[in-house]
Amino acid sequence: MNAAIITFPGTNRERDMALALRAATGRKPTMLWHRETALPPGLDLVVLPGGFSYGDYLRCGAMAAQSPIMAAVRDFAARGGHVLGVCNGFQMLTEAGLLPGALLRNASLRFLAMDCVMRVERADTPYTAHFQRGATFRATMAHGDGNYFCDAETLATLEGEGRVVFRYEGENRNGSINAIAGICSENGRVLGLMPHPENCVDPLVGGTEGLPIFTSIAEHVAA
């Protein structure tokens, strides 16, 4: 899989993501700076990683969504490209209009850094084929603004079209509507989720529960 990770000022999980992609595919992703105006040709996957782009000033992901490279990312998605946004990357996807809704302040008004359990609602997306539908898995979460929200109409669309890919199982700590942890675009190729599967790809540090996301997409783009 030919993947690229975009780094913004304040991004801090780009290295974690690179390690996860390498663990799943044996291949190092390309690292791109946000000031680039074009994506390299032949990309299979663009990743917007976690962190605090622009220090979370204004709104999480809002300024990154205006970065020069985001026009190219929008084009890439419009042409049917695969885009994965994790945590701050999910926030950027909603700010950039590539996914609906918004990530609000956690209901507790505190930063939440702990394990959570996610239920796989769809096993037929490019990112989830290596899970069983309904399976649950543990992942790390670390965010201050992960409380997913959208209006009733959008929610009905998301649920009706089966675009809720992951839901929190058990405690819904950040207060997300319908316990939504991750959603995808209409074509299933743009995925945003708050927890960090990239920190769960190694049996010695963090466990391997997140690995299927990366092996799924790698296999999907290879097919």
Add this chain to the structure above:
Amino acid sequence: MPRPSPAKPGLDKRHAPPDKPGMSHVTPLDPARARQLGAEFGLKPDEYERALAILGRTPSLTELGIFSVMWSEHCSYKSSRVWLKQLPTKAPWVLVGPGENAGVIAIGQGLAAVFKMESHNHPSFIEPYNGAATGVGGILRDVFTMGARPIANLNALRFGDPAHPRTKRILDGVVRGIGGYGNCVGVPTVGGEVNFHPAYNGNPLVNAMTVGILKADRIFTAAATGVGNPVVYVGSKTGRDGIHGATMSSAEFNADAEEKRPTVQIGDPFAEKLLIEACLELMETDAIVAIQDMGAAGLTSSSVEMAGKGGMGIVLDMEKVPQRETGMTAYEMMLSESQERMLMVLKPGREKVAEDIFHKWELDFAVIGHLTDTGRIEIRHHGVLEADIPLAPLESEAPLYHRPTEETPKQPVLGPVADPVGITAALEKLVASPDLCSRRWIWDQYDAQVGGQTSKRPGQADAAVVRVEDHKLALAMTTDCTPRYVLADPEEGGKQAVAEAWRNLTAVGALPRAITDNMNFGNPEKPRIMGQFAGAVRGMAAACTALDFPVISGNVSLYNETEGRAILPTPAIGGVGVLEDVAQAVGLALPAGCEIVVVGETQGWLGQSLWLREIAGREEGAPPPVDLAAERRNGDFVRGEILAGRVRACHDAADGGLLVALAEMCMASGVGADITRRGDHAFWFGEDQGRYLLAVEDGAALLEAARAAGVPAERLGQSSGRTLVMPGADAIDISRLAAAHEATLPALMQGV
């Protein structure tokens, strides 16, 4: 001391600025005004006379500011230096010892670990969020200044009585501040310790530690060389925040402490993250001669230290300093403690390379001066010479006090104490007590996973374990101190703090390598306090020597008193150890189907124990002695067993004694224990030192190995079920213990 000469300004040829003949001379303050201001800035009368003698005239305002911060307790260590010299600082693996921004040890495979711990106590009392946040930012800069990528943050926190109305607010602000900064810069906060005691009501302690990794042959230091080399300012702009912060941190608080809020700096972790990446990117090139962060006393201490360590002179043009506010004077810029700034000396002609990197990261970059051969610091502002001070005497003539000490009288060893409540009731109360309850409410706000290398995070093991990226190699790290022991017996307490850190590293299987110390004490002008300091250093030195565990960096925070009431003496120790293979690390969670063995001798020492305080309501007696030979022997044995793969879980028995340690192992996994060993409350809750609880598959083999090694060891029982069962005591469900253990902090912090 030579009397100051009554030199008139402008008449003394020695002060003619050497490298710019047309420039005016420094304009001194009015002598009476200068003396009065010096006192306001914290210079003692004899220190002021010394400054006069060095200058040969009355200082200008900027010069007075420079003398007062450089000679503050915070920057000069004037009360503590004579004692700190006793600490062992060398070992074959120590690459850089105390004196640089942080210490460095070799960890194998051509790699080195850089670490240091530093206090931000006074600012955290005045303004908890920003005080704690900037404490994290400052210690991070100390570490990446050396060329290291920070891989972990830890902390050591002390708060007042949980029932005190201010404690909640301070705890909440400090935790938010540590999390707010560390989470944003993307350095995992992997460990720490928290205690509560009324002695910290007016003076919480916030000690932050950073650990970083670099290549052993790529260490950057502060010593500047090369006449004419450019002095470069990078990072955030300079504002009027934090002026005289170092001086503020060198005095006791009165009731008006909150009026000092303007001396607390505001942190911007986003700027720090950019600064980390930009500096590390520049360090990949060959452009840097020397680099120093602007911490306490900002531009003053960084420029003085860089030029001073290199035996050079330095000229700074203050109008070139990037400024956040208009109309700032040279005095304000030199004294500002604005955050996220660094000073560098570059090789000639490398300015462009550096500038491009800093502009890529959207940070300020400015050449603000150059090195000279004059041995003086010259501060110019719009063509006016604002300060001109010889550097050598600023350091060599810095005040050094051998303050009087008074030993803490030895407390008698506690006699027998009756058990008022029974074993099970005491256990249930202890695991819920503020000093032993779960810290989950705190660590759930710290990102411990970012970086993707955290193997053992808070609650999983006695020390945090973080792997070195792309290696099997891992570092274990911990922070420790038991202040109630240090108060009762400074020397034993100092020994215990070091031994406890060594033990916690050993308990995960790591080889302990070195420590950083953060000496938090009261007013050193009081002989009893200085005696505590001296005693603690003696004990620490003995333990460091016996355990091959040298001090490679440290920080001293004195005057931790509010309205004359001192904190408990708190020499916080940050320890780092090495694991050759992260897969060998063990945690503390008790697996089912194991035999439980205690290594080390149990006499049942209740003096200064938490049982005595929480159950019997008494804080007295001599603290448990630390037998350093036994400590080493027991620890080396346990580590050997862990590395041989024969230990499934390990936990040291410390605060609360054996039964609390066992309960912590049970609560971490939910697995119960069937105990066969009979014991009284002293056996189960005594805080004898040098002990470990081990879960092993073959208890008999372990006991045999211990016997052969001359190490005391005893089988206590085995793990099974979901209940803790003991002879002569009520059984208790692990879930019930865990509920009590978890409830305390959330209940305390409700509604904050």
